[in-house]
Amino acid sequence: MIIKSKKIYTPLRIIDGYIKINDGKITEVTAGEPDVGPNEEIIDYGENVVLPGFIDLHTHGFATGSFTHERSAESVTKMAQALVTQGVTSFLPTTGADAISTIQGMLAEADVAMNDWTPEVGADILGIHLEGPFINKAHKGMQKEEHCIDPSIEIFDEMIEPMSIDRIKLITLAPELPGAKELIQYLNKNEVQISIGHSAATFDEIKALKDYGIGGVTHMFSGMKGFHHRELGVAGSALYFDDLYSEFAKQSGLTVLPEAVDLTIRIKTLDRITLCTDTVGLGQVEKSFYHYIRETTFTPDGDHIILKHDDGTEERLDKNSIEDMLSVEIGYLESVQNLMKWNNLDYADIMKIASENTAKYINVYDRKGSLEKHKDADIIVLDEDTNLVQTYVLGVPQV
């Protein structure tokens, strides 16, 4: 198959040319007109932009599937199906602070989803992001306090059993907790990337441990000791140390101001920023709950979810409709659109923080994250208004 466009974004330049795809891999990316073989499919996207697919390293659930609330292989598969509508071509289903047995069960289910996965399903399931349970109660945020525990290699090993450690791509932990150093060394040896998050770590604590294998911080500014001029905290340390990445969660303008994102970009440069969603699949909650930021009560009702807003209005949404669920929680693409608008980023910038950096961060840049020969054909096409035209996962069209 051949994809043509006047605007193909490769790591170093924007090409007016084509991408050849064979067996799910990119076999050629070059300028000019392709030689088209007999019966070879060719799609010309004209002025539309062709980018590497987005990689979401931090999502607990999205739209029609929630790993957090449903904890099943099917929920992970539904996330994969829903994510491609956002231009996301690969992702890490993400756990939280929970009972070890609960996490164990979730990983077993994710294992099934990963084993059964084919590119026809949706976004590629790259592995797992463990957000916790080795995090600090003092910065628990929405995590369950009773399940925030001290780091331990033994508990880690027990928790992931029988999943292979190769499938744990990323862990968020609090390095100031007792036992953290040993676990960090162990994880680093096993090529698990480590982010600081839900943490009260000081500058000195981070400085002392970072070279043992800490790559960056989770949801920059949230769930961490904030910047102070006499104690830089996690936020200030992330700003200070050039070698740490800062992950930003979905950009709704509510959690972190665009100006705070802008400052971080200016200090660290785009080379050290990653974009994720940190969505949970809010529409898939198991029981009625009140969301204090949204001033809304979410109540499940069979295939529907009822939203009772504090202002007295009410909505009844279809839990199996991606569109309905997008009104509950914004997706990756809307974050991208907001960043482009509010922070004046262009497609080359987005490519960096959504695809290149995310792939490099979890060490899959040899096969993901850019439009280059020999890489997976994870490709998205956007129109002039940044709307999604098509998503390809290993060359398979998704929408």
Next chain:
Amino acid sequence: MIIKSKKIYTPLRIIDGYIKINDGKITEVTAGEPDVGPNEEIIDYGENVVLPGFIDLHTHGFATGSFTHERSAESVTKMAQALVTQGVTSFLPTTGADAISTIQGMLAEADVAMNDWTPEVGADILGIHLEGPFINKAHKGMQKEEHCIDPSIEIFDEMIEPMSIDRIKLITLAPELPGAKELIQYLNKNEVQISIGHSAATFDEIKALKDYGIGGVTHMFSGMKGFHHRELGVAGSALYFDDLYSEFAKQSGLTVLPEAVDLTIRIKTLDRITLCTDTVGLGQVEKSFYHYIRETTFTPDGDHIILKHDDGTEERLDKNSIEDMLSVEIGYLESVQNLMKWNNLDYADIMKIASENTAKYINVYDRKGSLEKHKDADIIVLDEDTNLVQTYVLGVPQV
């Protein structure tokens, strides 16, 4: 007179050459060997570094003179004498939040000191920095709460009478207070530079008012609403807005961490940093007082000051000895040395933040702040260990 050196720092390059001085002005700065006229004095500083003198825009007192504690023309003159030992060739005596009548009296005394000043006295007295009284009680720091008042053009005019407004070079105020906008507009029209300080201003408040004439912030990070990712505050706004200068007070490592200074430099670049001391002439206190940060009680005793430390030790220091007083409060030169060591700055960087930017900030760069033809011969010479060799004020050697 001719000064020779292999390392003369001019705005664009380091010159191996000479400076010609005539009538207190620089008449030539150039590479090579000078033509020496008959009876013309020539001093060869060899490898020693020749820089423009430092400009301290924020000092309430230093060493043997305290404008804050003594409030006299003589105290300002003594500051001028002491400051040249620090490489400071011009300065702004600085008031604080006090009764209007007290400030009025202080300005009248400063007027006398300025009228009587000659370069033989010491550092050039460029005018006044009014730190308050239009500041926010909520961030008063060491200022007197009962004298923190709302901005008012009438009170301002009454307060500076009979000093000419031309001599007010800088004011620190809190722009969120009622009446601030009118005063800012009035001061801007009268060419008084305005810094935000002792302020709880929000990002939006600063954004709304800055273009009316706000130049920067006073003692960055201290006495201001700190950075938060959902409300940038004064600190975050100073980081965010390229056109605001950040003033740093004396660098002892206690008030603001070197890493916080480093971050500010990286975001704003050295072009928007100024260095001051914000010293008060601690040794000249009128009555016994306890300094909680130093854990020391200061008690005046005639020509001496007695320091009783909480650890039981005691010191008796000569109030008229600059050297003794330097053990009480560090000076401009030690701040420079610390910045060079901790923040890896070189002489060109120091020249920028201590001389060029400070001169530009209060609009005296036409005659101060750089070694250029037609400018005042305010020159310092430092040896390889950054010790002061000589200070010239309008060509007059001081030490």
